[in-house]
Amino acid sequence: MTNTEIQTKSDNKNRKLMLSILFDLIGYASYGIPLVAELTDIVWAPIAGFLLARMYKGTVGTVGGITVFVEELLPGVDFIPTFTLTWIYTYLIKKEGEK
Template sequence: MSQEIVVQTSKSNKTKHLILSLLFDAIGYVSYGIPFVAELTDIVWAPIAGFLLARMYKGTVGTVGGITVFVEELLPGLDFIPTFTLTWVYTYLIKKENTI
């Protein structure tokens, strides 16, 4: 019975992380729609995105992902990279580890 609860919780977290990852990547893309304001919104979004990714994915994956999304949001022209979603793919499909 307890194993069943763990499996359900893992699936729930996996789905929740996917939805949040897609949402946060979409927020990162919004700045493209606002000419001349994109750089300013990226300066605000970069530390928030780094913090959120590090909180969503614990350990080394979260730390590396948080730093990566922070740098990616600050550097011009790299906003198209879906860092949150790529982290989800790495965590749940490539590494196959369910991180809470």
């Protein structure tokens, strides 16, 4: 593997981490708007599911996309940072970037 390939993988990994944190923060934003939170979650849930499935390919993306969709729709559990947890699973537990 060349230095350029290693750098590209590292950049992609860091980019996904930043996007994951951003998308989790967007999901948390509904807590700042009392009584409207459920409506914003209804709008955000399919968007979040689509984004996560696009960011992480294969089974991880599919399962993560469904999980974040359901999590955003269920009251009381949308505090879980699903995007960031998916990144942790992909790059720290599964260690995808090392293959």
